[in-house]
Amino acid sequence: MTNSLRALGIDLLSAQFIADPYPFYDRLRSAQPILYDAEWNLWFFSAYEDIAALLRDRRLGRDLDGAAKPDPRTPFGWLHAHSLMEKEPPDHTRLRGLVNKAFTPARVEALRPLIERTAHRLLDEVVQRGEMDLLADFAEPLPVLVIADLLGVPQEVRPRLRPWSNRIVAMYELSPSPEDAHCANRAVTEFAACLRGLAAERKLQPQDDLISALVAAEEQGSRLSEDELIATCILLLNAGHEATVNAIANGMLALFHHPDQYALLRRSPHLLKSAVEEMLRYDSPLQLFRRWVREDMEYKGNGLRKGGQVALLYAAGNRDPARFPDPHRFDITRSDNPHLTFGMGIHYCVGAPLARLEMQVAVQALLERLPNLRLAQEAVEYRPGYVIRGLKALPVLF
Numbered sequence: 001m002t003n004s005l006r007a008l009g010i011d012l013l014s015a016q017f018i019a020d021p022y023p024f025y026d027r028l029r030s031a032q033p034i035l036y037d038a039e040w041n042l043w044f045f046s047a048y049e050d051i052a053a054l055l056r057d058r059r060l061g062r063d064l065d066g067a068a069k070p071d072p073r074t075p076f077g078w079l080h081a082h083s084l085m086e087k088e089p090p091d092h093t094r095l096r097g098l099v100n101k102a103f104t105p106a107r108v109e110a111l112r113p114l115i116e117r118t119a120h121r122l123l124d125e126v127v128q129r130g131e132m133d134l135l136a137d138f139a140e141p142l143p144v145l146v147i148a149d150l151l152g153v154p155q156e157v158r159p160r161l162r163p164w165s166n167r168i169v170a171m172y173e174l175s176p177s178p179e180d181a182h183c184a185n186r187a188v189t190e191f192a193a194c195l196r197g198l199a200a201e202r203k204l205q206p207q208d209d210l211i212s213a214l215v216a217a218e219e220q221g222s223r224l225s226e227d228e229l230i231a232t233c234i235l236l237l238n239a240g241h242e243a244t245v246n247a248i249a250n251g252m253l254a255l256f257h258h259p260d261q262y263a264l265l266r267r268s269p270h271l272l273k274s275a276v277e278e279m280l281r282y283d284s285p286l287q288l289f290r291r292w293v294r295e296d297m298e299y300k301g302n303g304l305r306k307g308g309q310v311a312l313l314y315a316a317g318n319r320d321p322a323r324f325p326d327p328h329r330f331d332i333t334r335s336d337n338p339h340l341t342f343g344m345g346i347h348y349c350v351g352a353p354l355a356r357l358e359m360q361v362a363v364q365a366l367l368e369r370l371p372n373l374r375l376a377q378e379a380v381e382y383r384p385g386y387v388i389r390g391l392k393a394l395p396v397l398f
């Protein structure tokens with residue numbers, strides 16, 4: 001069977017698709033869950049079982065010698081080349097080991113007071129107003145302030161983190177423009193210069209923060225090069241808020257759209273953890289990730305050639321009826337919920353414990369402090385781009 005996204009009426013870049021990709025995913029999964037699309041030169045996988053299997057298949061990976069990667073002579077290409085997320089073992093194992101330590105469940109739980117304080121301070125500022133943009137006034141600043149605190153980024157630099165990150169992650173969309181590349185290169189140049197300065201300061205005067213911990217690892221010798229140190233700090237600062245911002249906003253929107261579930265959560269706060277997992281499954285802030293085919297291979301009768309690329313549609317897997325009964329139902333009591341939103345396998349999100357805690361604290365604070373919290377308007381608009389799924393704004397009343 002040979003098909004194409006176009007023949008199935010699926011245009012990944014259309015406004016209709018971006019507004020609600022889920023019916024299109026169903027169409028794709030039912031018609032052809034494994035589809036090679038010549039226009040994108042990508043294999044698209046939309047069934048849970050296949051995505052989960054391929055994420056654990058070492059014949060695929062984030063890196064491949066000789067693959068068409070961003071030019072390492074450009075600032076973005078430099079970042080890409082030194083990012084732990086783009087590496088495979090043994091480099092991946094070495095870098096990941098250093099970062100893992102900072103994000104164990106116990107280390108992350110110790111951050112709870114900081115996250116709670118930050119959430120309540122943000123709500124203190126709006127509580128008298130009776131309205132806010134839940135995205136700009138709450139969901140955005142909360143994860144940015146937390147990750148900045150964790151790394152030890154000074155106050156004056158913090159307002160620049162989100163714009164830098166937005167410009168860099170635009171390069172992870174399916175077809176970034178030359179203008180996107182230009183903006184990303186400028187952002188990387190400024191961001192890296194800033195972090196080199198901070199790392200130099202921490203070398204002279206270590207603090208109790210993650211930049212200092214990584215600097216110490218670099219100084220201990222061959223464990224981390226200077227380029228890797230800077231690239232890792234940038235990755236943590238970006239990944240440490242980009243998806244969490246949208247996960248909080250997409251999750252709250254799902255709650256507003258399902259008044260029975262919203263009322264249930266208000267009545268039953270013990271459902272907070274499963275509600276957050278359902279928010280993550282139901283509307284993932286990251287819709288797909290790609291992998292290189294590292295050797296010629298056969299998968300369910302399909303021949304995948306070395307050097308090819310696959311697109312694993314995590315958000316489509318999350319709505320696969322073969323894995324999640326009644327998958328389009330937003331059910332905060334769902335207990336069997338092994339969603340793909342944090343990935344699987346060796347690149348499984350290192351920040352997942354932190355993201356979960358931030359979401360739990362955020363939702364709890366919103367519900368406790370704003371008892372009459374509701375949407376200000378029905379219509380919502382999504383940011384352009386498809387891989388990162390996020391709202392432009394989320395106006396609410398309370």
Ligand code: HEM
Pocket residue numbers: 062084085086096103235236239240241243244247285286289290340341342343344346347348349350351352354355
């Ligand atoms: C709701 C919020 C978040 C979501 C949905 C999310 C999702 C993901 C996903 C899907 C991956 C794997 C990518 C792949 O399969 O190729 C990943 C990797 C990663 N995430 Fe997250 N993430 C979130 C929050 C965070 C936070 C708070 C941090 C901060 C510390 C973080 C740091 C990372 C890093 C460093 C990686 C690369 C791991 C590796 O390649 O080994 N993420 N994230």
